[in-house]
Amino acid sequence: MAKAQIEILASTDNMSHSEWLEMRTKGIGGSDASIILGLNKYKTSFELWLEKTGQSLLEDSAGEAAYFGNLLEDVVAKEFEVRTGKKVRSRNAILKHPEHQFILGNIDRKVVGENALLECKTASVYLKDQWESEEIPESYLVQIQHYLGITGYQKAYIAVLIGGQRFVWKEVERDDELIKMIFDAEIHFWRHHVLGNIPPALDGSSAAEQFLKERYEKSEPNKTVDLAFEYKDKISTLYSLKDKIKELESRKKKIENDIKSELKEAEYGFVGNYQVGWKPITSNRIDSKRLKTDFSEVYNKVLNETTYRKFTIKEIG
Template structure:
């Protein structure tokens, strides 16, 4: 399979990884840029991206637990689906700023997973069988950068059956997303030569 991205040799969660994320737009930024993130505004994200790298990012207890549970969730996903995936960072060949830290990408790049390990996410997804709207931009960003037609949204909470939701690529949404991300990145780099 031909890809339009390169693998970036970074360990997720490290200082180098945080610096790399700061120098571009990642999947977790997408919903904010689209105005779909009730937890953060586009102007707040712009201020962060234009500022210095924050190496001490805030994580509440739920976020820390989610990060801790992710390897366990990935292992169960592999056992359940047979898709051998590993966490990787990717960067677009076309747009240097277009990046993603993937929870899991198969070695031949034909399957990608987004993992959510939180009690509230699990409860919501298991009841509605849909992904929360504030994750939609994130998964479409991942599909845009990988070029794949679908993504496995894997929701995990210990002692409960995992929930697997295939999410299809939405071309019209991706067109709007890329347009907005490009505009956003121009604002980040405007009058800021160190950011280009």
């Protein structure tokens, strides 16, 4: 049995939320594990790299959901005690791996009298199916194994409040093989991408688009390059995707029009667990054509010239 060897990076007792967010840039936390392994649907490894290298603003990716999750953490922990008869206590500290100082973790609770931890979660009612089986969502599984790897604990419990009305708890055994895989990926990400300042593969996120826009804001007039041959297939795929998107947009518009035709003068319609709305929205906008024609002097004064790089593809020859 592995002996727990826990090292503390910092106490969180008197730490402000902004200070806690700043500490997250010092290493890889439990919630980062699923991102690095490509299991997180809310953030990509490229976005994480921007955050860890100080190239994007620090913020809570889950927003209001994270806020209420933190607010209800104590409620979930107390209910776990009621349901199981176990006792838990807070561990108000940022923990670190004994060998790799950049592998960090904040565990929600330590289970008293056991070599175990408790992870508290809240989930939308729409995600209830993820908790029907004995398994837990992959992103939570790697987060828990990350914590088990740091603490040396042999097991974890995860308790979740679903939709504010259903409570589920499960036991998770330590998986040393999975922990090694997680830590290997995290070590590579930190050393190669963060310390080496080498970005992960670009993805389709808005963060990647903004990164390219800012890094290559200016172009050299009339400069050309010969693209690698692989880009011929990529361009062909891009054309196919554009055609598919156009087809899907057309289908989407047809369905919307069918529903509008059914609504007629009604502002709302209901079917099953769906509510459809089609109501008037009033907004005030400047008529730029009239402003230019009737008030040309004012128009010229407020005219703001902008420059951007336009991406185009066309077949030649």
